[in-house]
Amino acid sequence: MEILTGHQDNAEFALAMCPTEPYVLSGGKDKSVVLWSIQDHITSSATDPATAKSAGSSGSIIKQSPKPGDGNDKAADGPSVGPRGIYNGHEDTVEDVTFCPSSAQEFCSVGDDSCLILWDARVGTSPVIKVEKAHDADLHCVDWNPLDDNLILTGSADNSVRMFDRRNLTSNGVGSPINKFEGHSAAVLCVQWSPDKSSVFGSSAEDGLLNIWDYEKVGKKVEQGPRTTNYPAGLFFQHAGHRDKVVDFHWNASDPWTVVSVSDDCDSTGGGxxxxIWRMSDLIYRPQDEVLAELEKFKAHVISCTSKP
Known part of the structure; x- marks a missing residue:
């Protein structure tokens, strides 16, 4: 077992792997973001660990024992991989990190300081852009659009999801999102873009709901017939099958529109x-004209059934 070293305090929540290179990101209570390369472990493991050089910032294997009070007390004694870089800019715990889908050297982080920070390992360890007051409370989660790397999602304890364009992140020194999505009644814990459509994403929260949004629907008139509804702009599906806060979820990249979600149901049910694992009906997300054409085939049958005494 190899140990990734670099944090000076617990790093419990923020963790990401690069989709294009063998890089790992982590954020912690020490307010830092740490970058490693798994390749450093693979390359160094081919040599004798006993003769490997100690070079914390170079990523070489380091033979070391954890020191009391350094945040790694529980780590096993064994070879460790040092970080490629340690990035400081947050003023409170880093809650989530994610890589830019098109660049292994670019990544972003969010934290309890209400900041969204963009980093570029090629230009140093200082923030490239620091977005102050990205939300009105702690930020819990962040995700970078894999189909449009200009778009970044954030979720917060202010119950909202916000969408930022990396080309225009701030206005008058504070965060300037291009869209705000308000459909939760409690803190947002996870956001993730859909791999199936660039404008679709999900958000889960402490209210027990997992909302599915499409930002292309924002501002469009939705025909509701005689009924009146007050759905938040962009919201087109809501999964309400959990009994307590939905702490995490993921889209299945191999099975379109399939989602796996997990919740903390202990308090309400006494169990674990x-x-x-679920998937919404395709009548919900397919093009409207296509759905209406399909339903038209059953129109006569439905009318005949409803007209019978």
Whole structure:
């Protein structure tokens, strides 16, 4: 077992792997973001660890024992991989990190300081852009659009999801999102873009709901017939199958529109957490004209059934 070293305090929540290179990101209570390369472990493991050089910032294997009070007390004695870089800019715990889908050297982080920070390993360890007051409370989660790397999502304890364009992140010194999505009644814990459509994403929260949004629907008139609704702009599906806060979820990249979600159901049911795998009906997300054409085939049958005594 190899140990990734670099944090000076617990790093419990923020963790990401690069989709294009063998890089790992982490954020912690020490307010830092740390970058490693797994390749450093693979390359160094081919040599004798006993003769490997100690070079914390170079990523070489380091033979070391954890020191009391350094945040790694529980780590096993063994070879460790040092960081490629340690990035400081947050003023409170880093809650989430994610890589830019098109660049292994670019990544972003969010934290309890209400900041969204963009980093570029090629230009040093200082923030490239620091977005102050990205939300009105702690930020819990962040995700970078894999199909449009200009768009970044954030979720917060202010119950909202916000969408930022990396080309225009701030206005008058504070965060300037291009869209705000308000459909939760409690803190947002996870956001993730859909791999199936660039404008679709999900958000889960402490209210037990997992909302599916499409930002292309924002501002469009939705025909509701005689009924009146007050759905938040962009919201087109809501999964309400969990009984307590939905702490995490993921889209299945191999099975379109399939989602796995997990919740903390202990308080309400007395049991363990619940994991659910589900998929919404394709009549919800397919083009409207296509859906209406399909339903038209059954129109006569439905009318005949409803007209019978």
């Amino acid at each position: 957490g619940t994991l659910q």
